[in-house]
Amino acid sequence: MAGLVTVEDPDDPRLHDYTGLTDVELRRRREPAEGLFIAEGEKVIRRAGEAGYAMRSMLLSAKWVDAMRDVIDRSAAPVYVVDPALAEQVTGYHVHRGALASMQRKPLPTAAEVLGAARRVVIMESVNDHTNIGAIFRSAAALGMDAVLLSPDCADPLYRRSVKVSMGAVFSVPYVRLDSWPGGLDPVREAGFALLALTPDEKARSLDEAAPHRMDRVAVMLGAEGDGLSARALAAADERVRIPMSHGVDSLNVGAAAAVAFYAVTAGRPGA
Amino acid sequence: MAGLVTVEDPDDPRLHDYTGLTDVELRRRREPAEGLFIAEGEKVIRRAGEAGYAMRSMLLSAKWVDAMRDVIDRSAAPVYVVDPALAEQVTGYHVHRGALASMQRKPLPTAAEVLGAARRVVIMESVNDHTNIGAIFRSAAALGMDAVLLSPDCADPLYRRSVKVSMGAVFSVPYVRLDSWPGGLDPVREAGFALLALTPDEKARSLDEAAPHRMDRVAVMLGAEGDGLSARALAAADERVRIPMSHGVDSLNVGAAAAVAFYAVTAGRPGA
Numbered sequence: 001m002a003g004l005v006t007v008e009d010p011d012d013p014r015l016h017d018y019t020g021l022t023d024v025e026l027r028r029r030r031e032p033a034e035g036l037f038i039a040e041g042e043k044v045i046r047r048a049g050e051a052g053y054a055m056r057s058m059l060l061s062a063k064w065v066d067a068m069r070d071v072i073d074r075s076a077a078p079v080y081v082v083d084p085a086l087a088e089q090v091t092g093y094h095v096h097r098g099a100l101a102s103m104q105r106k107p108l109p110t111a112a113e114v115l116g117a118a119r120r121v122v123i124m125e126s127v128n129d130h131t132n133i134g135a136i137f138r139s140a141a142a143l144g145m146d147a148v149l150l151s152p153d154c155a156d157p158l159y160r161r162s163v164k165v166s167m168g169a170v171f172s173v174p175y176v177r178l179d180s181w182p183g184g185l186d187p188v189r190e191a192g193f194a195l196l197a198l199t200p201d202e203k204a205r206s207l208d209e210a211a212p213h214r215m216d217r218v219a220v221m222l223g224a225e226g227d228g229l230s231a232r233a234l235a236a237a238d239e240r241v242r243i244p245m246s247h248g249v250d251s252l253n254v255g256a257a258a259a260v261a262f263y264a265v266t267a268g269r270p271g272a
Numbered sequence: 273m274a275g276l277v278t279v280e281d282p283d284d285p286r287l288h289d290y291t292g293l294t295d296v297e298l299r300r301r302r303e304p305a306e307g308l309f310i311a312e313g314e315k316v317i318r319r320a321g322e323a324g325y326a327m328r329s330m331l332l333s334a335k336w337v338d339a340m341r342d343v344i345d346r347s348a349a350p351v352y353v354v355d356p357a358l359a360e361q362v363t364g365y366h367v368h369r370g371a372l373a374s375m376q377r378k379p380l381p382t383a384a385e386v387l388g389a390a391r392r393v394v395i396m397e398s399v400n401d402h403t404n405i406g407a408i409f410r411s412a413a414a415l416g417m418d419a420v421l422l423s424p425d426c427a428d429p430l431y432r433r434s435v436k437v438s439m440g441a442v443f444s445v446p447y448v449r450l451d452s453w454p455g456g457l458d459p460v461r462e463a464g465f466a467l468l469a470l471t472p473d474e475k476a477r478s479l480d481e482a483a484p485h486r487m488d489r490v491a492v493m494l495g496a497e498g499d500g501l502s503a504r505a506l507a508a509a510d511e512r513v514r515i516p517m518s519h520g521v522d523s524l525n526v527g528a529a530a531a532v533a534f535y536a537v538t539a540g541r542p543g544a
Contacts, residue, residue, distance in 0.1 A: 135528070139524055139528045142523065142524045143517070143524070144516070144518040208539035243414075243415070244415075245415070246413060246414060251414065252410070252414045253527075255525075256414075256528060257531075259529075259532050260415075260532055260535045263479075263515065263535065263536070266516070267480040
């Protein structure tokens with residue numbers, strides 16, 4: 001069981017994991033370098049623990065101690081109990097969910113490790129928006145996608161905002177960061193996956209015609225909101241597919257498009 | 273052509289349409305009562321005009337006058353040119369899109385008017401979140417839904433945030449506010465629509481099994497994030513359908529669920 005430690009000095013070095021949480025650029029650099037990520041709110045903290053992430057520490061306001069008692073009792077990590085005003089001073093925002101945990105990152109699996117058992121994977125290129133990343137993971141988990149592969153320049157799925165929007169799905173869907181692009185797609189094709197590039201291009205085949213739910217192994221490639229997939233990513237795909245759109249509408253947002261594509265590749269397949 | 277009027281007094285009564293834009297409760301009451309709504313940003317203002325909404329006035333910072341010149345020239349409405357600091361003082365926020373327009377609402381059509389020509393409609397119950405309303409309209413437009421019916425307690429699709437998130441789709445998909453619930457659903461059924469209630473309930477039939485894209489006329493019923501459809505709405509439906517979900521995941525967010533359902537009822541139908 002961990003000890004409860006009341007902290008009253010915002011400069012206490014034991015609170016270092018929680019400093020400047022609203023400074024996205026700072027946290028983007030610091031968190032992977034220091035091997036941590038921040039889980040926010042009771043539900044997300046519990047899900048991180050259930051997914052096997054080790055807790056480094058927890059930062060709670062006093063009224064959250066009872067609600068988190070079982071989590072506190074199961075962990076050896078220190079629990080810093082602070083006044084809400086001090087929490088705001090340290091983190092830079094009003095922590096209305098009342099509980100933060102600093103969790104230890106785990107080494108990511110390799111592409112070969114996740115591709116062996118997978119039949120439906122998501123590939124994201126240059127998705128930099130933490131909200132979009134989180135929303136895509138949430139839909140991927142709900143709709144039965146087996147794994148996510150990220151191009152080298154995608155944003156961090158374990159960034160606080162991504163974790164929150166995903167409702168913890170970033171813990172349950174295994175993901176890999178590819179170290180070359182688009183060269184990192186070759187092993188995916190070699191593992192027997194059809195690479196389907198999602199595009200609004202009207203010349204692409206519509207998803208319902210392509211019937212990807214009948215394919216054995218499918219990888220759905222998604223680009224960022226706005227730009228979509230790059231020309232070289234499109235060139236590396238086996239087929240371009242589109243969601244049938246009504247005339248005069250720009251496009252779906254990337255979260256909605258992803259959900260539709262995941263449904264189209266998973267619905268009706270054996271076991272789904 | 274409209275006149276450009278430089279305004280320097282934040283209390284100038286001509287700016288009344290734009291006061292207190294960040295006060296959601298105030299604007300919720302005022303805008304329908306005064307018959308106006310606010311369009312924000314060049315693209316949305318243009319789309320409102322193209323959809324036939326009359327402009328009451330426009331509020332611009334000086335640097336937006338050139339970009340909006342053609343809109344200004346086509347309209348008889350006054351254009352108030354203000355300093356960005358004054359715009360912030362009046363509206364309550366920093367208007368980073370630089371252009372606001374107050375538009376005149378149009379009378380809503382009746383259910384009978386929209387149902388005659390429609391084959392795919394959306395019915396929302398108690399959707400109170402302006403972001404969700406906007407996202408659902410955007411997906412409805414993109415995926416070819418013909419009309420939206422709202423329960424009496426749904427939020428206003430013409431509220432600024434809904435308009436923005438919808439990318440103007442609230443102007444292009446006709447919508448109706450039902451005046452009774454769930455009694456207002458009877459005319460929908462009488463018009464030959466199958467009422468499909470979307471639910472996460474595992475006992476419901478999965479969308480891919482229900483194959484609603486083969487049905488002649490379909491109405492997809494959606495509830496609010498969290499609560500979903502009420503018991504009486506579910507009782508009023510012809511069939512309960514679910515998106516096939518992986519185990520252990522709570523649900524999709526309502527925007528993603530709506531997009532999947534719209535795809536499932538429109539993809540593969542003749543003409544889509």
